[in-house]
Amino acid sequence: MIWLQKEIRLKARPRGFHLVTEEILRELPELEKLSVGMLNVFIKHTSAALTINENADPTVRQDFESFFNRAVPEDEPYYKHRDEGPDDLPSHIKGSILGCSLLIPVTEGRLNVGIWQGIYLCEHRNHGGNRQLVLTVYGE
Numbered sequence: 791m792i793w794l795q796k797e798i799r800l801k802a803r804p805r806g807f808h809l810v811t812e813e814i815l816r817e818l819p820e821l822e823k824l825s826v827g828m829l830n831v832f833i834k835h836t837s838a839a840l841t842i843n844e845n846a847d848p849t850v851r852q853d854f855e856s857f858f859n860r861a862v863p864e865d866e867p868y869y870k871h872r873d874e875g876p877d878d879l880p881s882h883i884k885g886s887i888l889g890c891s892l893l894i895p896v897t898e899g900r901l902n903v904g905i906w907q908g909i910y911l912c913e914h915r916n917h918g919g920n921r922q923l924v925l926t927v928y929g930e
Contacts, residue, residue: 792827794820794927800911802919805877807841807851811909815901818925822899827929829901832891834922837881837915839888845908858884858914881914888912896929
């Protein structure tokens, strides 16, 4: 049985939905040793999130951003938490809706995802900065 945990830092990105699958895989050459296992990806932030979705057509990522901005608008008069600007509370709500972790099966040294699936960093802040991920791999 193999257990491995790494913390990585993703470069700052603008607000939106960004594919980060390859960036994560570059940090995990150890995956190749696993015949079966799991990868847990956890983001250490409350104003960004992770999800898995379409990895080919960039309009999907644009549509995600449009949907979430409409579903969770900025500057609502009932928001009390505004410490860091108009995108502050909406970014926390979006992060809670999408979630902070992913659990992905590993089979024969590769992520066992669909051909059109990729890991998204969902950046909900206008200026979120670098984002830290904890990658935990276990299996045999």
